[in-house]
Amino acid sequence: MHNLNKPPVFVYVINVDWYFELHWLQRALATLNSGAEVHLVMGMTDPRLIDSFSQYGFTCHQWNIDRKSLNPLFNLQGLIELYRLLKSISPDVIHAITIKPNIYVGLIFYLLKVPYLLSITGTGIIFSGKSLSTKLIKPIIRLLYKASKRKDVNRRIVFENSEDRAYFINTGLCDSHEAVTILGAGVNPDVYEPVAERETDAPVILFAARLLWDKGLGDLVEAAKRLRSQGLNFVIQVAGIIDNSTVNAIDEQTLKAWSREGVIQWLGTEKNMPNLLAQANIVVLPTFYGEGVPRILIEAASCERAIVATDMPGCREIVKHGSNGLLVPARNVEALAQALAQLIQNPEIRKRMGKQGRKIVERDFSEQQVISETLSLYKELLS
Template identity: 35%
Template sequence: MIGGFASSLINFRGPLLKRLVQDFEVFAAAPYIDDDIREKVEAIGANCISTEFERTGLNPAKDLKALLKFRKQIKEIAPDYVLAYTIKPVVFGLKAAKFKGVKRYALITGKGSGFDETNLKSKAIAKVVKGLYRDTLKSVDGVIFQNADDQAFFEQNGLLTNTVQRGVIEGTGVDMAHYRLKNEPSLPEKVKFLFIARLIKEKGIPELVEAAKLLKKKDCDFEVQLLGWVDPNPGGISQKEVDELHSSGLVNYLGTTDDVRPYIEAADVFVLPTYYNEGLPRTIQEAMAMKKPIITTDHPGCRETVEEGRNGFLIPTRDAQSLADAMERFIKEPEQVLIMGQQSHEMAKEKFDVNKINERLLKFMQLSDV
């Protein structure tokens, strides 16, 4: 298994590693694995490989050097199956693993920022990214998407050959036992809206701030909470901006955490007004498991999590007024927090249980009967 950053091996793929080690010798690779992640991966029963791929950016010299080193590491392991997720592991990791007899699978966890084509620079980057994907995916054994929109995009842009096996397995999945409430939710007196994501504009932070302003003008009593790390990438919200927002009282910045569960449990409604190229946000799945109603955008990867009016609301992207209207519904009708939250939990059990997701993944890779 090849991941894009070390902590994802545990935070996103830990349950899959636990499932795989039951039947296989497993190696987990990611850039710059530290002692903490190594200990956690090895405690599961998998082996660790530290790669040198940078998580972001395209530097041909560095990427080529990392690819050649990783190819030597893979050759020594001589794997039978390789699964890679996120762009660099898919593009470079699967290319490094191109040996006779090795079955290679790509897991597309969203298009990401590489396909933003808002200006000349981003269009040039997107052209390069498409070329890299096209070159790698033409010879893999299968491509797995987290939503149907992404599959359609890859097909329409000629990034998949007609013969390559492809399919949609919605979401990373969530461990329903791990994301379990300690106490049942109660009727909120003051509705707390929780946002969890990297602090980048494309996740809908400007719209969330504007929605808070609109609701404050109506003298609504509520709280908007932000949880997530400051991202230095283009589009990131700077620490200074975060501090100013916190000081203004429009949002309550909670910082970062290795365990989102207490924050989700303490909140009432989960909100993610994103227009980023999502796969299927894990944070939404976690919030659903913990009986929280959802406000998110009618956007690829997000629309799969909400049945309008059943467990939350879908809003247009970049629309602060629609976001404010959806938030106001919960402020004025707090009983809907409990009703829709329970429906979120039922949907999570049905659609996003990590054990069901992982079995579908293994079946796609023809590993479930091995």
């Protein structure tokens, strides 16, 4: 039970610093502003980020987590290091985010007995990947999730979409009473505000995501080649983080080659997303990755941009087919090309879809809503 005379101590355990900044910073700041002491335990790759986190008032701890490695021995080392860090911090609540932190914190509970939350930010490559290594590791991951299930555990499992929640409950990975859905990271509608599309003969199609093959950029390139051979005029802009610490990263050479061919315009990592979205006419994400709710799709809808995405969990939460965008089957280049062609040729449809998207974000995906739902879960665990 938390001692009410001192501020509660929260620890966020997350794989890497840039991911925390992108998706979790606002929630952690709200926790800090509620009077808590907040520690961040993560793989730190950027000294500038660590400085800014420290200036906000977080206490940062370096955790040597190898995100690529499936080697259990190295993982054992990471597990022991995390246990020692958590023991020294002595938290009141632990919030673990993404697969490895989730598994580790679930196992460490046996020794620490601290209330905790696990955030399932999509099922990721482990559940959606088709390679031999992911097929071999999936049953082990499932087993480890099951191992952390206990009757006396005070915890919540937070899902970004209802389909992931149903999957975990139906396959026995967690119990329904502990499973909660909070839709994605949310965005601030005042920052991602509607900007009228620029009128142009060559609409700009924006792909902005982590540069993994599973996010569907290869399929988009194929679709673009088909559309250009049909004489359609458009531009594809690609922005995102090259994440070399994951197994299915697209390397920069490939991006530059596509750029030289004129298939795409490679913009690099772009910090100012509202500005990028203001210049775009359509936003596309042909992902076949286990998504939570892709943030770029929430941002696009908030800025009144029509969307083309795959008919997958997470994408379906934010894109309503025919209303604020078009959903196409995953890995279907022909369907992707047809959906893009429809939006390239119909500015009126894009405009109507954009307006609908904005309404959906204001109703279900505002940052404020996500923050207040998260803080009330923390309150439950503390009491």
